[in-house]
Amino acid sequence: YEEELSSKYEKLREAYNGFGVVRRQMDYVFDLLQQASESTDTHFLYDFVVSSAVMLTRADACVFRVYDDEKQHLEMVSSLGVPREWLGKRFVKFSGSLVEEAYNEKTVLKIVDVGHESKYQSVYLAKKAGFSAMLLIPLYFRGKVLGSLSLYLKSDQKLHLFDNAFIERYSRLVSMILAMPPNEDA
Numbered sequence: 001y002e003e004e005l006s007s008k009y010e011k012l013r014e015a016y017n018g019f020g021v022v023r024r025q026m027d028y029v030f031d032l033l034q035q036a037s038e039s040t041d042t043h044f045l046y047d048f049v050v051s052s053a054v055m056l057t058r059a060d061a062c063v064f065r066v067y068d069d070e071k072q073h074l075e076m077v078s079s080l081g082v083p084r085e086w087l088g089k090r091f092v093k094f095s096g097s098l099v100e101e102a103y104n105e106k107t108v109l110k111i112v113d114v115g116h117e118s119k120y121q122s123v124y125l126a127k128k129a130g131f132s133a134m135l136l137i138p139l140y141f142r143g144k145v146l147g148s149l150s151l152y153l154k155s156d157q158k159l160h161l162f163d164n165a166f167i168e169r170y171s172r173l174v175s176m177i178l179a180m181p182p183n184e185d186a
Contacts, residue, residue, distance in 0.1 A: 052170075067099075
């Protein structure tokens with residue numbers, strides 16, 4: 001009887017925890033939509049995307065880059081969890097980059113060892129910060145590249161991030177918001 005009761009309690013607890021996760025995810029979705037529709041401060045929006053991505057994935061760091069079509073480079077517009085030296089890599093060339101590869105393949109890149117990825121352009125900084133793995137999410141809308149979200153991990157034990165399907169769907173919403181014209185009337 002105790003085993004059956006314990007099993008039922010455990011299943012109930014797992015369901016309750018799962019509901020809590022879904023609730024937090026939906027809160028971030030609605031908060032992002034509200035920020036995008038009400039605020040004209042794009043930097044605040046960028047910071048919200050970065051902090052929400054870290055909270056949703058429990059990644060150690062996140063870098064948000066926006067693509068400049070005219071200059072054909074990616075500019076870091078927000079970050080969380082990376083050292084100040086990262087500002088030296090504020091601009092990254094798009095051509096030949098991992099972001100270009102992810103965009104061309106229309107897929108998220110799961111890089112288990114950033115130190116051994118030939119196209120990764122900041123190996124020194126990643127090693128100095130202790131980052132070992134990265135999830136690179138290309139941001140695009142209707143065939144147009146918009147930028148990227150890079151989520152970094154310091155430990156191989158956190159590779160559960162690679163199985164997080166929600167962050168991929170969340171990034172599609174971020175892409176749609178980036179593609180919208182700026183809200184001048186708010």
